[in-house]
Amino acid sequence: MKTTVKKIYFPELSAIEAAATTLKGVATVTPLQENFNLSNTYSANIFLKREDLQQVRSYKIRGAYNKINSLSAHEVAKGIICASAGNHAQGVALACRKKEIHGTIFMPAPTPKQKVEQVRMFGGTFVTIELVGDTFDDSYTNARSFADKNNMTFVHPFDDEKVIEGQGTVGLEIINQSDVPIDYVFVPVGGGGLASGLSSVFKYLSPNTKIIGVEPSGAPSMQNALDKGNPVKLNKIDKFVDGAAVQQVGNLTHQICAENLDAMVTVPEGQVCQTILEMYNKEAIVVEPAGALTVSVLHQFKEELKGKNIVCVVSGSNNDITRTAEIKERALLHNGLKHYFIIRFPQRAGALKEFVMNVLGENDDITFFEYSKKTTRENGPAVVGIELVDSKDLHPLIQRMKSLNFYGEYLNDKPNLFEFLV
Numbered sequence: 001m002k003t004t005v006k007k008i009y010f011p012e013l014s015a016i017e018a019a020a021t022t023l024k025g026v027a028t029v030t031p032l033q034e035n036f037n038l039s040n041t042y043s044a045n046i047f048l049k050r051e052d053l054q055q056v057r058s059y060k061i062r063g064a065y066n067k068i069n070s071l072s073a074h075e076v077a078k079g080i081i082c083a084s085a086g087n088h089a090q091g092v093a094l095a096c097r098k099k100e101i102h103g104t105i106f107m108p109a110p111t112p113k114q115k116v117e118q119v120r121m122f123g124g125t126f127v128t129i130e131l132v133g134d135t136f137d138d139s140y141t142n143a144r145s146f147a148d149k150n151n152m153t154f155v156h157p158f159d160d161e162k163v164i165e166g167q168g169t170v171g172l173e174i175i176n177q178s179d180v181p182i183d184y185v186f187v188p189v190g191g192g193g194l195a196s197g198l199s200s201v202f203k204y205l206s207p208n209t210k211i212i213g214v215e216p217s218g219a220p221s222m223q224n225a226l227d228k229g230n231p232v233k234l235n236k237i238d239k240f241v242d243g244a245a246v247q248q249v250g251n252l253t254h255q256i257c258a259e260n261l262d263a264m265v266t267v268p269e270g271q272v273c274q275t276i277l278e279m280y281n282k283e284a285i286v287v288e289p290a291g292a293l294t295v296s297v298l299h300q301f302k303e304e305l306k307g308k309n310i311v312c313v314v315s316g317s318n319n320d321i322t323r324t325a326e327i328k329e330r331a332l333l334h335n336g337l338k339h340y341f342i343i344r345f346p347q348r349a350g351a352l353k354e355f356v357m358n359v360l361g362e363n364d365d366i367t368f369f370e371y372s373k374k375t376t377r378e379n380g381p382a383v384v385g386i387e388l389v390d391s392k393d394l395h396p397l398i399q400r401m402k403s404l405n406f407y408g409e410y411l412n413d414k415p416n417l418f419e420f421l422v
Contacts, residue, residue, distance in 0.1 A: 008255050009161060009252055009255070009256075010200060010255075010256060010259070011161065011164050011165050011168055011196070011197060011200045011256075013200075013201065013204045013205070015161075015165045016165050016168035016169060016171070016172060016197065016200070016201055017172065018165075019062070019066045019162075019165045019166045019168065019169050020169045020172055022065070022066055022069050022166075023061075023062055023065060023066060023166065023169060026061065026065050026095075026098065027054060027059075027061050027062045027065065027169070028053060028054050028055060029173055030049065030050045030051050030053050030054060030173070031050050031053065031177075032047050032048070032049050032050075032173070032174060032177040032178060032311070033047060033048050033050060034046070034047050034048075035047065035048050035283070037282050037283065038295065038298065038312075041298075042298055042302055042305050042306070042310075043305075043306045043307065044305045044306055044307060044308050044309070044310050045180070045308070045309045045310065046298070046305075046310045046311075046312065047178070047309070047310065047311045047312070048285075048295075048311075048312050048314050049170065049173070049174055049311055049312070049313045049314060050314055051170065051291075051313060051314055051315050051316060052285070052286070052287055052288075052291055052314050052315070052316055052317035053317075055094065056087070056090040056091055056093075056094055056118070056122060057087075057090070057118070057316055057317045057318050058087040058090070058091070058243070058288075058291075058315055058316030058317070058318060059087075059167060059170055059194060059313075059315055059316070060084075060087040060088045060090065060091035060157070060316075061090070061091040061094055061095070062091070062166040062167050062169050062170065063088075063091065063157075063158075063160075063162070063163035063164065063165075063166035063167045063193055063197075064082075064088060064091030064092045064094075064095045064155065064163070064166070065091065065094070065095040065098070065166065066162050066163065066165060066166030067155050067156075067160055067162040067163045067166065068080065068092070068095040068096070068099060068101070068155060069095070069099070070162045071153060075153040076099075076101050076153070078151055078152050078153050079102060079103075079104065079150070079152040079153065080092065080096060080101060080102065080103035080104070080152070080153055080155055081103065081104045081105075081106070081143055081146060081147045081150075081152045081153065081154055081155070082103065082104075082105055082106070082143065082154065082155040082156075082157065083105075083106040083107070083136065083139040083140040083142070083143035083144070083157065084105065084106070084107055084136070084139070084157055085107065085108060085111060085115075085136040085139075085190075085242045085243055085245065086107065086111050086112065086115030086116075086118075086119070086242060086243065086318055087115070087243055087290075087315075087316050087318060088157035088158075089105045089107055089115070089119045089129075090115070090118050090119050090122050090318070092105060092123075092127075092155055093105060093119045093120075093122040093123030093126070093127045094122040094123070096123055096126040096127055097122060097123055097124055097126045097127075100126065101126065102126055102127070102128070103123065103126060103127045103128075103155075104127070104128045104130065104143075104146070104152070105119060105123070105127055105128070105129050105130065106130045106132050106133075106139040106140070106142055106143035106146070107119070107129060107130070107131055107132075107139055108131070108132070108133050108134055108135055108136055108138060108139050108239075108242075109131045109132065109133060109134060110134060110239065111131065111242070112242070112318070112319075112320035112322070112323065113320060113322070114318060114319070114320040114321075115318050115320070116129065116131070118318065130142075130143075130146075134239070135237065135239055135245065135247065136157075136242075136245065136246055136247075137233070137246070137247040137248065156250070157191055157193065158190065158191030158192055158193030158194075158196075158246075158249075158250050158253055159191060159192075159193070159249075159250025159251060159252050159253055160193075160252070161252070163193050164193050164196045164197045164200075164252065164253070164256070165197060166197070167193045167194040167196070167197035167198065168196075168197025168198055168200055168201050169197070170194065170197070170198050170313065171185075171197065171198035171199070171200070171201030171202055172201055174198075174311055175201065175202070175205050175206060178309070178311070180309045181206070181208075181209075181309060182202075182206060182209045182309050182310075182311055183209065183210065183308035183309050183310065184209065184210045184211075184212060184301070184305065184308060184309075184310045184311070185198065185202065185209055185210070185211050185212070185310075185311045185312075185313070186212045186214055186293075186294035186297060186298070186310070186311070186312045186313065187199070187211060187212070187213055187214065187294065187313045188213075188214050188215070188243075188244055188290050188291070188293040188294055188313060188315045189213040189214060189215040189222045189244060189249075189257070189264070190215070190219075190221075190243060190244035190245070190246045190290065191221075191246045191249050191250055191253055192213075192222055192249045192250060192253030192254065192256070192257050193250075193253055194313070194315065195211070195213045195222075195253070195256075195257050195260075195261065196252065196253045196256035196257055196260070198211070198313070199211040199256065199257065199260035199261060200256065200260060202260075203260055210262040210263070211260060211261050211262055212261070212262060212263045212264075212265060212297070212301075213257060213261045213263070213264040213265070214265055214266070214267060214293040214294050214296075214297045215244055215264070215265075215266055215267075215293065216238065216240070216241035216244055216245065216266065216267060216268075216269055216272065216289070216290075216293065217238075217266040217267060217268045217269065218237055218238020218239075218240065218241070218245070218269055219234065219237035219238060219239075219241065219244060219245040219246060219247070220234075220266050221234055221237075221246050221247060221248055221249045222249050222253075222254070222257060222264055223264045223265075223266060225248075225249050225254045225258075226254070226257070226258055226261075226264055230251075230254065231248050231249050231250065231251060231254045232248065233247050233248040234247045234248065238269055240269045240272075240289060240326075240330070241269060241272060241289040241290050241293070242288075242289065242290070243288055243289065243290030243291070243315065243316055243318070244289075244290040244293065265297055265300060267293055267296045267297045267300075268334060269289070269330060269334075270330045270331060270333055270334020270335070271296045271334055272289050272292045272293060272296045273289070273326075273327045273328070273330040273331035273334065274296075274331040274334060274335060275287075275292040275295050275296040276288075276289065276292045276319070276327055276331075277327065277328065277331055279292065279295065285314070285317075286317045286319055287314055287316070287317050287319065288316045288317055288318045288319040289319070290315055290316055291314050291315045291316040291317055291319075292314075293315075294312035294313055294314065294315075295312050295314070298310075298312070332387060333412065335391060336388075336391030336394065337387055337388050337389070337390075337391060338367070338385065338386075338387050338388075339385070339386050339388070339394060339397075339410070339412055340368065340383065340384070340385045340386075340410075340411040340412055341383075341384050341386070341401070341407070341408065341409065341410055341411060342381050342382070342383060342384075342408035342409040342411065343355065343381070343382045343383075343384045343401070343406050343407070343408055344379040344380075344381055344405070344406060344407070344408040345371065345379060345380050345381075345382055345406065346378065346379055346405075347378065347379060347380045354404070355404075355406055358400065358404060359397070359400045359401055359404060359406055360386070360397070361388070361393050361396070361397060363388075363389040363393075364386055364387070364388055364389075364393065364397065365386065365387045366384060366385065366386055366387075367385045367386065367387045368383065368384065368385025369382060369383075369384055369385070370382060370383045370384075371383075381408055383411070398410070
């Protein structure tokens with residue numbers, strides 16, 4: 001008896017080229033720009049693929065439109081539904097508007113307000129938004145259940161052949177736009193749709209190019225899948241890099257990335273925040289956390305990048321300005337410049353003045369202070385946040401606290417307490 005072995009799907013180059021034709025007039029051919037600051041920093045030729053300049057401010061329109069355009073009249077008539085942390089939702093919303101069909105879009109309740117408003121704007125009367133759950137995976141589960149119950153057509157954000165082929169057009173454009181052989185491409189990974197499509201193009205047309213997948217340290221779903229040999233749902237993730245905070249990658253994307261990626265690496269969320277600030281301050285480029293992943297990882301490869309031609313895919317710019325304070329805070333913490341303490345203040349006049357004059361360094365700055373006087377106690381605890389100019393100033397600061405009997409407890413390494421402050 002013959003055993004039937006299921007063929008593993010890998011996108012054909014012809015299918016990705018067909019997707020590029022479908023997307024003409026819908027997705028922007030985004031620029032491939034050399035970045036002189038990064039090139040000088042790493043002694044390399046570093047180019048940014050500016051998918052943040054799409055109309056929906058991310059590459060997601062490519063896969064969403066390519067998928068929806070492929071649906072039969074019967075599938076469309078059943079109604080379109082998707083789940084998204086924000087960017088796929090905008091792609092689906094715009095695709096529904098252009099095709100004049102109705103879509104229901106499930107998004108996590110904590111999705112930045114800016115992304116929700118963008119979905120409403122792009123979709124207009126053609127979309128209905130449902131804010132459900134805390135994470136993408138919560139929204140995904142609810143959307144799939146709703147789709148099954150109402151016999152609707154589900155448009156997956158990454159684990160779908162047509163979506164992967166649409167995202168693969170980013171790779172086609174990079175190759176067509178480059179005048180030099182590309183040594184490395186750094187691509188952000190959430191569910192793995194972009195990495196799957198792009199890496200497949202390079203395996204066909206530029207097989208010597210190294211493709212490096214990058215995901216946030218707090219949500220290493222693809223790294224976990226590659227280590228285990230199959231997609232496994234992470235019990236807990238850091239949702240800050242919302243565009244790449246996925247608890248479980250897809251079966252298709254895992255198979256393709258396992259075959260095509262030369263390396264899969266992670267970046268701390270604090271480093272991502274530092275990159276967001278630097279790109280805004282130095283380049284006037286606004287990126288969302290997922291869009292900053294590929295630039296954030298360059299320092300991990302700085303020695304092998306010298307003299308090479310590098311492409312970083314800047315995947316999106318849907319960032320909410322209300323997150324700026326958190327972004328700055330996370331960057332300072334990552335760089336060792338922001339520290340929180342419980343300080344034991346003697347309950348006498350002049351104690352705070354003594355702390356400021358004799359404990360704080362010349363350039364240290366108090367950025368958080370919370371204190372309640374307890375008249376029956378010799379000492380009163382205060383939670384104090386201090387920002388340093390140099391991370392090396394931390395040890396001398398703690399020594400001065402201890403020698404003058406102000407030191408109570410260091411909070412940065414106590415996550416159960418620290419999460420109430422950051």
